[in-house]
Amino acid sequence: xxIRQAKPLSKEAITSDWPRFNxxxxxxxxxxxxxxxxxxxxxxxxxxxxxxxxxxxSPAIEDGMLVIFHRMNGNEVVEGRNPETxxxxxxxxxxxxxxxxxxxxxxxxxxxxxxxxxxxxxxxxAWLTCLDLTTGKILWKRDLTRDYQxxxxxxxxxxxxxxxDGLIILNLGGGNEQCMAAFDCETGKTQWILKDEWGASxxxxxxxxxxxxxxxxxxxxxxxxxxxxxxxxxxxxxxERLVRFPWRSKKYESATAxxxxxxxxxxxxxxxxxxxxxxxxxxxxxxxxxxxWEDRELGIHWMTPIESGGYLYGxxxxxxxxxxxxxxxxxxxxxxxxxxxxxQVNLLGRDLNLQLFRASxxxxxxxxxxxxxxGSFLRMNLSPQGWKIKxxxxxxxxxxxxxxxxxxxxxxxxxxxxxxxxxGTANRLLCYDLRGE
Numbered sequence: 001x002x003i004r005q006a007k008p009l010s011k012e013a014i015t016s017d018w019p020r021f022n023x024x025x026x027x028x029x030x031x032x033x034x035x036x037x038x039x040x041x042x043x044x045x046x047x048x049x050x051x052x053x054x055x056x057x058s059p060a061i062e063d064g065m066l067v068i069f070h071r072m073n074g075n076e077v078v079e080g081r082n083p084e085t086x087x088x089x090x091x092x093x094x095x096x097x098x099x100x101x102x103x104x105x106x107x108x109x110x111x112x113x114x115x116x117x118x119x120x121x122x123x124x125x126a127w128l129t130c131l132d133l134t135t136g137k138i139l140w141k142r143d144l145t146r147d148y149q150x151x152x153x154x155x156x157x158x159x160x161x162x163x164x165d166g167l168i169i170l171n172l173g174g175g176n177e178q179c180m181a182a183f184d185c186e187t188g189k190t191q192w193i194l195k196d197e198w199g200a201s202x203x204x205x206x207x208x209x210x211x212x213x214x215x216x217x218x219x220x221x222x223x224x225x226x227x228x229x230x231x232x233x234x235x236x237x238x239x240e241r242l243v244r245f246p247w248r249s250k251k252y253e254s255a256t257a258x259x260x261x262x263x264x265x266x267x268x269x270x271x272x273x274x275x276x277x278x279x280x281x282x283x284x285x286x287x288x289x290x291x292x293w294e295d296r297e298l299g300i301h302w303m304t305p306i307e308s309g310g311y312l313y314g315x316x317x318x319x320x321x322x323x324x325x326x327x328x329x330x331x332x333x334x335x336x337x338x339x340x341x342x343x344q345v346n347l348l349g350r351d352l353n354l355q356l357f358r359a360s361x362x363x364x365x366x367x368x369x370x371x372x373x374x375g376s377f378l379r380m381n382l383s384p385q386g387w388k389i390k391x392x393x394x395x396x397x398x399x400x401x402x403x404x405x406x407x408x409x410x411x412x413x414x415x416x417x418x419x420x421x422x423x424g425t426a427n428r429l430l431c432y433d434l435r436g437e
Contacts, residue, residue: 003048003085007435009410010034017062018408021111021160022259026206028304029363030407036436037367043377043393044412044432048086052427053077055107055124056158056400056417059429061408062114065089065133068429069121071096071107076123078112080136083411086431090136098124098156105400105417109158109202113168118185120168124156128170130188140188148174148181153200153223154255160204162216164236167191173200173222180205180218180232182239192239196220198229198248201256202302207236208262211285217260219270221248231260231270233287242287249275257302263312263330267292273299273318280330293333298326302402303360306368311336313361313368313382320357320373327384336384343389347397348421354394360404371414373401395430396420410435 009015013034016024023030039045053072060067066083069076075093082089098106110122114133121129126144131137144150150157150173159171163185172181172193179196183189199222206217216236221229229248234241247270248254254274261269263280271278277296281289298316305314312330316338317323326338341356354376362369367390370378375396381388396416403415412432419426 004045006047006084006411006433009435010437013410013435015409017114018406019060019062019114020162021058021060021204021404022304023406026162028306028361028404032364032407032410034436035364035410035434037379039391039393041393043395044434047411047431047433049428049430050086052415052429053107054105054427055109056105056403056415057108057111058403058415059406059413060112060114060119061406061413063117063133066413067112067114067119067133069108069112071124076108076121076127078119078121078129078131078136080133083408086429092131092136092138094127094129096123096125096127100155102155104155109156110160113161113163115163116185120161120163122157122159122161122170124158125152126150126157128161128183128188130185142183142188144172144174148172148178149176150174150200151223154253155202157200158202158257159200162205162207164207164214164216167236169205169216169236171200171203171205171218171220173220179220180234180239182236194232194234194239194241196232196241196244198222198232199224201229203256204259206259206262210262210266210283211287215242217262217268219247219256219258219260221254221256223252225252226250227252227254229256231268231281233268233283243283243289245281245289247276247279248272251275258300259304261305261307263307267330269305269312269330271298271300271305271314273301273316280333292331295333295335298328298335298338301358303358304404306361306363308363311384315356315359315361317358323356323358325356325359325387327382329384337386339387341387341389343392345394347394358402360402362405362407364407369405371401371405374399375401375416375420377414394422396425397422407434
């Protein structure tokens with residue numbers, strides 16, 4: 001398609017990179033300013049799009065480079081592109097043999113991570129790869145399946161790595177109870193292994209400060225009989241375990257994917273949608289804990305809930321039907337509201353009742369952008385008093401839209417992970433202009 005010119009950035013605009021799947025703060029929030037708050041019913045201005053392969057990875061953007069990770073023609077492919085135009089700058093690929101046993105995408109689940117001029121990739125078969133951000137030249141790679149006997153798990157490997165102080169940390173889930181691992185960012189050499197019987201989930205580790213100590217939080221629990229898993233809090237520099245809290249459904253088929261969330265004041269939120277639901281822990285100075293509250297009816301599948309003003313906003317529900325947007329007071333566990341957000345639309349000549357279903361949320365200032373798993377794009381106000389739709393557009397109509405959008409320098413990047421039933425276009429990365437005055 002023809003590339004359209006993005007609006008010039010306002011001189012007063014605050015912008016940021018998007019180096020990891022949940023953004024600069026690892027919390028699905030953007031603090032960019034001077035964004036537009038109005039667009040036509042068809043959606044924001046589409047600048048460009050490009051065909052992509054299989055997978056659920058989100059793009060990463062830093063230092064003027066857009067990096068995407070997907071599978072095409074039997075290869076896992078990493079591409080460096082111009083974030084303004086989508087023009088190709090470099091490409092790296094390697095063959096991969098993987099077929100999802102449940103019939104889902106055979107592409108990567110984990111998103112690129114950019115740090116200190118390097119790109120880190122965690123492939124669906126547990127290849128860990130490091131590339132130079134500017135050139136795409138390979139710096140090192142590790143076959144973790146071979147080195148650590150990593151099983152395939154339900155949907156291959158899908159936990160996003162995290163970088164801290166020269167180490168890349170991964171929910172490894174290898175054999176011999178090799179649960180978490182850290183690798184040297186420059187060489188790929190193993191620096192430590194945290195031993196635990198809990199396997200690798202699809203939840204991604206997060207960094208935080210608890211009692212003035214930098215710690216890593218990982219919600220673990222891979223495919224196992226009996227099903228086991230839970231929260232590990234550990235020192236990311238040496239792999240010392242500080243907290244171990246079991247939190248995993250007894251169901252064999254449960255696949256934990258929601259990241260653990262530090263809510264401030266040494267409180268931690270966990271959620272899964274297969275039986276256990278949600279829980280908040282209060283971590284004490286000696287790193288023991290109290291369970292503050294738990295709610296089996298509040299279960300998040302994969303999206304990252306957003307904390308704002310003492311409340312937590314997210315989507316509860318294992319399946320499309322029954323998924324509900326919610327607001328909960330995270331210190332008390334009081335559910336302020338929990339509702340299915342729905343509307344009527346004429347699509348493909350049919351009157352349909354669409355919903356947010358299991359949507360992803362991205363906070364921009366005091367508003368929220370919501371992307372449904374069928375390509376509905378909403379601008380919303382969320383508060384303890386309720387929700388309000390400010391704008392609504394159907395960008396495309398494709399299932400498995402499970403990837404959180406990325407926002408950088410006023411440009412919004414959205415992954416279409418299946419064929420658009422409206423236009424017939426195959427999987428795409430679409431770039432929209434959100435730049436305001």
